Amino acid sequence: MILGYSVTDLVGFFAKGLDQVINVVIMFIFAIIFFGIMNDSGLFKPLVKRLILMTRGNVVIVCAMTALIGTIAQLDGAGAVTFLLSIPALLPLYKALNMNKYLLILLLALSAAIMNMVLGEVQWLV
Structure with a gap:
């Protein structure tokens, strides 16, 4: 807002950044769940x-x-x-x-x- 960007521009920046990292985030979430289950089962x-x-x-x-x-x-x-x-x-x-x-x-x-x-x-x- 201070730099002259509108809320629509900021939402676009947010969406673009989220698109770049969402695959890694999903991989982390499922890896944590997977290894948590493996650890709880005593593997x-x-x-x-x-x-x-x-x-x-x-x-x-x-x-x-x-x-x-x-x-x-x-x-x-x-x-x-x-x-x-x-x-x-x-x-x-x-x-x-x-x-x-x-x-x-x-x-x-x-x-x-x-x-x-x-x-x-x-x-x-x-």
Whole structure:
């Protein structure tokens, strides 16, 4: 309104922006529902037990594994895919080891950010 746009223009901007992100929003909603159902049914319990045995409950190894998974998942350059793959897979492990969930997000975001810098540099060199 301050910039001279009418309400009709603002509605058009809103609709155009919503059209660009609605597919990702729908994917997130169904992924959260899907992995929630899988988690409630106990699908991840054997995997979590196996991962705890492999890491011997060492949180440092789990953190390093989280950063590595985030780095590999970010190779395609899509942040949504990185978080949709990594968080549902690792969250039960973090809960079982009583680790802070913010640490999971921090490690994934940092590894994704580093990969974005690396992939951005490679893209500019080509």
